[in-house]
Amino acid sequence: MASSLLHCSDKLPFLDVETILHMKEGLGETSYAQNSSLQKRGMDTLKSLITNAATDVYISQMPERFTVADLGCSSGPNALCLVEDIVGSIGRVCSHRSSSSQPPPEFSVLLNDLPTNDFNTIFFSLPEFTDRLKAAARTDEWGRPMVFLSGVPGSFYGRLFPRNSVHFICSCSSLHWLSQVPPGLFDDDMDGGTPINKGKMYISSTSPVAVPLAYLRQFQRDFSLFLRSRAAEVVAGGRMVLAMLGRQQTEGYIDRRTTFLWELLSESFAALVSQGLVEQEKVDAYNVPFYAPSVQEVEEEVRREGSFRLDHVQTYEINLSSSGDAKEDGRTVSMAIRAIQESMLSHHFGADIVDALFHRYTELVTESMEREDVKSLQIGVVLTKL
Numbered sequence: 001m002a003s004s005l006l007h008c009s010d011k012l013p014f015l016d017v018e019t020i021l022h023m024k025e026g027l028g029e030t031s032y033a034q035n036s037s038l039q040k041r042g043m044d045t046l047k048s049l050i051t052n053a054a055t056d057v058y059i060s061q062m063p064e065r066f067t068v069a070d071l072g073c074s075s076g077p078n079a080l081c082l083v084e085d086i087v088g089s090i091g092r093v094c095s096h097r098s099s100s101s102q103p104p105p106e107f108s109v110l111l112n113d114l115p116t117n118d119f120n121t122i123f124f125s126l127p128e129f130t131d132r133l134k135a136a137a138r139t140d141e142w143g144r145p146m147v148f149l150s151g152v153p154g155s156f157y158g159r160l161f162p163r164n165s166v167h168f169i170c171s172c173s174s175l176h177w178l179s180q181v182p183p184g185l186f187d188d189d190m191d192g193g194t195p196i197n198k199g200k201m202y203i204s205s206t207s208p209v210a211v212p213l214a215y216l217r218q219f220q221r222d223f224s225l226f227l228r229s230r231a232a233e234v235v236a237g238g239r240m241v242l243a244m245l246g247r248q249q250t251e252g253y254i255d256r257r258t259t260f261l262w263e264l265l266s267e268s269f270a271a272l273v274s275q276g277l278v279e280q281e282k283v284d285a286y287n288v289p290f291y292a293p294s295v296q297e298v299e300e301e302v303r304r305e306g307s308f309r310l311d312h313v314q315t316y317e318i319n320l321s322s323s324g325d326a327k328e329d330g331r332t333v334s335m336a337i338r339a340i341q342e343s344m345l346s347h348h349f350g351a352d353i354v355d356a357l358f359h360r361y362t363e364l365v366t367e368s369m370e371r372e373d374v375k376s377l378q379i380g381v382v383l384t385k386l
């Protein structure tokens with residue numbers, strides 16, 4: 001996940017996302033490493049799409065050094081999964097191309113996330129990663145892989161790599177995070193700047209029309225900048241596979257699969273306000289730098305920027321109630337949201353309220369899963385640099 005700057009308003013505390021925002025570090029019970037199974041399921045859904053796109057680029061260009069970048073890599077076991085799949089897929093292609101005199105390429109792997117990301121947890125896992133690659137290479141008889149891995153801290157809403165240096169880019173569960181909370185969520189004409197989306201932290205059925213429009217405009221600015229930045233870095237014929245949370249256009253801005261968990265978090269805050277643990281004013285001032293676009297909105301920005309051809313787009317639904325045990329699934333979802341949001345919540349509200357907040361949140365998610373399946377909608381796109 002990556003972002004840049006978050007503003008609540010000029011009258012409220014300023015949050016520098018590149019300093020504050022990060023997935024929960026380490027390997028503890030509440031860490032992202034221990035609570036990212038939902039993201040892994042999304043990655044697995046697109047595994048063949050990602051490996052096929054990367055392999056096609058390699059076959060078409062046959063470079064001696066193949067450069068892969070994972071944008072928003074985060075930390076924990078998911079960080080190297082896609083890299084392992086890509087290296088293995090290209091290695092097997094090389095072993096089956098008996099007529100080719102070119103050996104498998106050396107792999108330059110660039111792992112990107114915000115500077116506050118826990119890169120150390122990734123690097124600690126490198127020996128196991130290397131051993132798995134060696135074992136796979138022996139099994140498929142394509143030789144010992146040469147993989148050179150680097151961490152690249154910085155926001156992907158801007159340049160990260162030299163010009164024409166990257167063959168393949170993947171980004172999963174990251175681009176729904178904006179560079180900032182959209183401007184326009186406070187009525188600056190009122191004394192002190194009055195929040196216009198009171199009691200909510202994201203788009204909801206009760207939000208004024210100005211709220212979803214502000215989020216859409218911020219997404220358009222951010223995604224356009226993302227595409228322009230990658231256009232400079234990706235070689236001609238290189239590809240990107242991007243996966244993000246999305247919504248159905250036919251349902252307007254409100255797709256329950258996207259807004260439901262944010263609504264429950266807002267309800268959890270309302271419970272804390274009623275107990276006197278949190279001030280309502282602080283809740284009203286908290287908005288998330290998140291937007292779930294529709295397929296049409298993604299396609300429009302790709303066409304508008306003009307550097308990439310849209311080869312493939314698909315939507316896929318993930319059932320968050322997959323185990324059939326509402327209590328287990330409720331805890332899984334709650335812990336995942338906590339691992340993502342805790343750094344921002346602690347900065348805005350203070351760390352003391354986090355345990356109480358997610359105790360109530362777990363209860364609400366579990367109650368919802370006892371009544372119905374809770375699902376998310378994701379969008380996957382494949383783009384080729386023109």
